[in-house]
Amino acid sequence: MNCSHVPAIGAAWDQGKTETSYWAPIFRGFEFSKKWIADLKPDVVILVYNDHASAFSVELIPTLALGCAAEFKPADEGWGPRPVPVVKGHPELAAHIAQSVILDEFDLTIVNKMDVDHGLTVPLSLMFGQPKEWPCRILPLPVNVVQYPPPTGHRCYEFGKAIKKAVESYHEDLRIVIFGTGGMSHQLQGKRAGLINAKFDKAFLDNLVKNPRKVAKIPFLEYVREAGSEAIELVMWLISRGALENEVREVYRFYHVPCSNTALGHLILENKRKTKRKKR
Numbered sequence: 001m002n003c004s005h006v007p008a009i010g011a012a013w014d015q016g017k018t019e020t021s022y023w024a025p026i027f028r029g030f031e032f033s034k035k036w037i038a039d040l041k042p043d044v045v046i047l048v049y050n051d052h053a054s055a056f057s058v059e060l061i062p063t064l065a066l067g068c069a070a071e072f073k074p075a076d077e078g079w080g081p082r083p084v085p086v087v088k089g090h091p092e093l094a095a096h097i098a099q100s101v102i103l104d105e106f107d108l109t110i111v112n113k114m115d116v117d118h119g120l121t122v123p124l125s126l127m128f129g130q131p132k133e134w135p136c137r138i139l140p141l142p143v144n145v146v147q148y149p150p151p152t153g154h155r156c157y158e159f160g161k162a163i164k165k166a167v168e169s170y171h172e173d174l175r176i177v178i179f180g181t182g183g184m185s186h187q188l189q190g191k192r193a194g195l196i197n198a199k200f201d202k203a204f205l206d207n208l209v210k211n212p213r214k215v216a217k218i219p220f221l222e223y224v225r226e227a228g229s230e231a232i233e234l235v236m237w238l239i240s241r242g243a244l245e246n247e248v249r250e251v252y253r254f255y256h257v258p259c260s261n262t263a264l265g266h267l268i269l270e271n272k273r274k275t276k277r278k279k280r
């Protein structure tokens with residue numbers, strides 16, 4: 001599941017504005033998705049997002065990291081923590097994934113304590129609403145897309161494949177959904193603030209489904225030039241795509257402009273064939 005993680009969506013939820021004329025079309029765009037994930041009943045969500053100077057800062061910027069703790073509290077981003085449940089992790093699965101991808105030569109940072117910000121909690125609200133407890137375990141997977149240089153699209157795609165391999169070799173049969181969040185068109189500052197390039201976004205969505213290797217070759221400057229400086233967050237969608245089979249079925253797509261001053265994109269993909277667990 002891929003979607004934007006615009007912080008204003010979380011504020012709209014928390015302030016009871018989901019039925020207003022501005023927000024209602026956006027939340028309606030996730031009605032199918034909420035039912036889809038409720039029917040699927042995942043045991044674990046691996047949630048690829050970026051931290052926005054909440055858990056990390058300019059003092060410490062891991063490129064690829066994984067939350068391996070038992071729980072993660074909602075971060076205070078300046079207005080107090082969002083009124084959402086504490087995230088329960090899955091330390092055993094996280095340790096397995098960390099071992100598998102590091103031995104596959106991805107130099108992952110292991111995070112045993114951190115708070116999680118809107119990058120992680122907004123997609124959860126969109127998919128699960130506001131329950132007392134999140135209905136599954138969640139593995140936070142923060143990626144640096146804040147300070148240059150972020151990981152390349154190709155690196156993200158290959159990292160997704162390493163995660164797939166790790167998940168398939170886990171001893172327990174779990175139902176796992178991976179979220180890739182962020183994007184789409186957005187530039188938050190300067191003369192081009194509010195830039196939207198729907199043509200770029202839609203081509204990105206089409207190619208992510210059918211030709212992810214082509215998407216993986218998009219250089220940083222193309223994201224920035226075509227879809228704005230914060231559109232670089234889209235490299236995170238390549239991690240979730242890499243974790244799927246090459247052949248996927250597009251289950252659902254939603255695209256809405258504007259959401260805050262961004263283009264909101266949302267895509268659900270499923271493997272065409274059932275993934276088999278491999279022997280450890």
Ligand SMILES: [Fe+2]
Nearest residue numbers: 005119182233
């Ligand atoms: Fe973001």
